Amino acid sequence: xxxxxxxxxxxxxxxxxxxxxxxxxxxxxxxxxxxxxxxxxxxxxxxxxxxxxxxxxxxxxxxxxxxxxxxxxxxxxxxxxxxxxxxxxxxxxxxxxxxxxxxxxxxxxxxxxxxxxxxxxxxxxxxxxxxxxxxxxxxxxxxxxxxxxxxxxxxxxxxxxxxxx
Amino acid sequence: xxxxxxxxxxxxxxxxxxxxxxxxxxxxxxxxxxxxxxxxxxxxxxxxxxxxxxxxxxxxxxxxxxxxxxxxxxxxxxxxxxxxxxxxxxxxxxxxxxxxxxxxxxxxxxxxxxxxxxxxxxxxxxxxxxxx
Amino acid sequence: xxxxxxxxxxxxxxxxxxxxxxxxxxxxxxxxxxxxxxxxxxxxxxxxxxxxxxxxxxxxxxxxxxxxxxxxxxxxxxxxxxxxxxxxxxxxxxxxxxxxxxxxxxxxxxxxxxxxxxxxxxxxxxxxxxxxxxxxxxxxxxxxxxxxxxxxxxxxxxxxxxxxxxxxxxxxxxxxxxxxxxxxxxxxxxxxxxxxxxxxxxxxxxxxxxxxxxxxxxxxxxxxxxxxxxxxxxxxxxxxx
Numbered sequence: 136x137x138x139x140x141x142x143x144x145x146x147x148x149x150x151x152x153x154x155x156x157x158x159x160x161x162x163x164x165x166x167x168x169x170x171x172x173x174x175x176x177x178x179x180x181x182x183x184x185x186x187x188x189x190x191x192x193x194x195x196x197x198x199x200x201x202x203x204x205x206x207x208x209x210x211x212x213x214x215x216x217x218x219x220x221x222x223x224x225x226x227x228x229x230x231x232x233x234x235x236x237x238x239x240x241x242x243x244x245x246x247x248x249x250x251x252x253x254x255x256x257x258x259x260x261x262x263x264x265x266x267x268x269x270x271x272x273x274x275x276x277x278x279x280x281x282x283x284x285x286x287x288x289x290x291x292x293x294x295x296x297x298x299x300x
Numbered sequence: 301x302x303x304x305x306x307x308x309x310x311x312x313x314x315x316x317x318x319x320x321x322x323x324x325x326x327x328x329x330x331x332x333x334x335x336x337x338x339x340x341x342x343x344x345x346x347x348x349x350x351x352x353x354x355x356x357x358x359x360x361x362x363x364x365x366x367x368x369x370x371x372x373x374x375x376x377x378x379x380x381x382x383x384x385x386x387x388x389x390x391x392x393x394x395x396x397x398x399x400x401x402x403x404x405x406x407x408x409x410x411x412x413x414x415x416x417x418x419x420x421x422x423x424x425x426x427x428x429x430x431x432x
Numbered sequence: 433x434x435x436x437x438x439x440x441x442x443x444x445x446x447x448x449x450x451x452x453x454x455x456x457x458x459x460x461x462x463x464x465x466x467x468x469x470x471x472x473x474x475x476x477x478x479x480x481x482x483x484x485x486x487x488x489x490x491x492x493x494x495x496x497x498x499x500x501x502x503x504x505x506x507x508x509x510x511x512x513x514x515x516x517x518x519x520x521x522x523x524x525x526x527x528x529x530x531x532x533x534x535x536x537x538x539x540x541x542x543x544x545x546x547x548x549x550x551x552x553x554x555x556x557x558x559x560x561x562x563x564x565x566x567x568x569x570x571x572x573x574x575x576x577x578x579x580x581x582x583x584x585x586x587x588x589x590x591x592x593x594x595x596x597x598x599x600x601x602x603x604x605x606x607x608x609x610x611x612x613x614x615x616x617x618x619x620x621x622x623x624x625x626x627x628x629x630x631x632x633x634x635x636x637x638x639x640x641x642x643x644x645x646x647x648x649x650x651x652x653x654x655x656x657x658x659x660x661x662x663x664x665x666x667x668x669x670x671x672x673x
Contacts, residue, residue: 136438138613143443144547145455150462151548154469158526161469163518166476170498173483173491180485181350185343192339199336366603366657369610373603377595399595406596410603413596417664421507 265290367411374407375400437620441544441613460540461548468529468542476525497525504660509667516666519559523552524659531612531651535644543654544612546605553604556662564669575672604661611654615647 137143266286273281381403382396389395447458479494487495501521505513527543534541542548564572576593577586622640626633 137441137443138544138546138609140443142455143459143461146445146449146457146459147443147461147545147547148551149451149454149456150458150465151542151551154462154465155522155526155552158469158472159519159522161473162476162522162525166473166480167498167518167521169480169483170476170495173480173485173487174495174498177485178350181346185347185350188339188343188346192336192343195339196336366607366661369603369607373599373606374595376606377599377602402591402595403599405592406599409592409596410599 262290262294265294366414370410370414371404371407374403374405374410376403377406378403437617437624440540440616440620443545461542461545464530464533464540464542468526468533471533472525472529497521501659504656505663505666508660508663509670512670513663513666520659520662520666523556523662524655527552527608527658528652528655531655532648534612534616535647535651541612541616543608544616546609549605549609550601552658553601553608556604556665557601560662560665560669563666564672567670568672572669572672575668600661600665604658608654608658611650615643615650619643619647 269286269290270281273279273286378400379396382393382399385395385399386392444460445457446460446463449456449458476494476497479490482488482491484491498521501524502514502517504524505517505520509516530542533539534544561572564575568574576590576597578589578593581589619640622636622643625636626640629636
């Protein structure tokens with residue numbers, strides 16, 4: 136078995152010491168510190184990021200709450216305003232309507248009075264025309280001018296009968 | 301885990317009805333709380349993942365490999381040292397017999413120690429798992 | 433290829449060197465130790481040259497090896513053993529590299545020599561013993577006296593404990609050496625079959641492929657066992673059970 140050649144032990148051990156010693160130094164001084172640096176900084180970074188995420192999340196929660204309160208306030212204000220406006224509009228409309236109605240009533244009364252006057256005038260003319268016509272007819276028929284009193288009496292009766300006056 | 305943003309978050313944000321006159325909107329109808337508490341769960345999860353991990357179970361297979369050699373080297377030690385002592389003290393074969401016995405016992409002792417260590421390690425691991 | 437399956441373990445002197453009466457010749461074994469040193473250093477240092485926060489595949493492997501050994505030490509020997517981390521790491525990677533480099537055809541397996549494995553285990557053994565005595569003084573000898581045993585029993589138990597302590601480096605080195613040597617001898621024997629059987633050699637060839645896979649696992653496992661046992665001994669020295 137070549138493993139039991141004692142003459143070969145020394146060179147193996149010498150080179151084992153050299154290579155392993157070198158490896159040990161390289162790992163301890165160069166390689167491993169670099170790895171641990173990176174691992175540490177990554178852990179630090181992740182922890183920081185998580186903290187930041189949590190903080191931002193809390194801020195978002197607060198913002199949401201503030202938003203909700205603001206929204207509720209605004210809605211309440213809008214409601215109040217709406218109610219007020221509606222009331223105001225209604226009062227104004229009612230006032231305007233009342234005014235218009237009053238004006239209309241006035242105008243109607245005026246018109247009625249005018250009509251009455253016109254009618255009365257017209258009625259007066261009717262009597263005159265009827266009187267003239269009756270005088271004319273009687274004169275033509277009888278050849279004689281009728282008595283004024285008798286004519287007036289007949290006219291009054293007829294007009295009353297026709298419902299004028 | 302639902303992805304943040306996109307349709308999920310956006311649709312919710314835009315679902316807010318325009319507040320009409322005298323119309324009451326329930327606050328929970330918007331439910332942005334859902335999205336925010338989801339973020340919270342995700343942060344917790346990420347934190348748990350960032351915790352230093354405990355050892356994985358590599359060495360169980362190695363235990364079987366260890367035990368045989370432990371026993372043999374005990375006996376071999378007894379033979380070699382016993383023979384050397386015998387030739388030095390001229391007590392052939394008594395020192396060898398004694399040392400083979402002691403060596404075997406020592407080998408068994410090492411096997412027991414290995415097994416005990418392994419059990420202890422597994423118990424510790426189980427405990428850690430249960431604690432989580 | 434040599435016919436004798438044991439020829440692969442032969443030490444060949446490449447450059448004869450004599451230093452102070454010691455034969456320090458540069459042999460094939462030394463050459464593969466240097467290869468292992470170069471491979472590990474390149475792997476560790478080149479892999480970390482970017483030091484990026486989000487690691488690439490290579491850097492991930494470097495970090496994985498770092499964390500594997502770091503966890504091994506922490507779990508078996510506690511956090512006080514962290515100062516021995518560079519040594520355990522070098523030990524693990526050196527054995528692993530030597531074991532795996534030995535898988536390459538026509539290469540030489542440094543760890544298949546008892547002189548090398550015993551030197552490493554003896555170094556661990558002596559180092560651990562020094563650490564134990566430095567930490568606990570003569571109290572370290574309590575390691576050999578199980579608590580609560582009667583004096584008569586102690587007469588038997590103490591020699592057993594002492595022997596079991598001293599056979600640690602033997603079993604440590606023999607385990608690694610025997611595993612590597614047995615595996616490589618077997619591979620060489622089957623390789624001989626493949627050649628001598630000609631066409632029918634396809635059967636041992638298939639077996640050899642499977643065996644090579646197994647050997648890779650054994651190479652990794654043995655490196656791991658060697659270093660975890662070093663950690664366990666370190667634990668004894670630091671904590672006295």
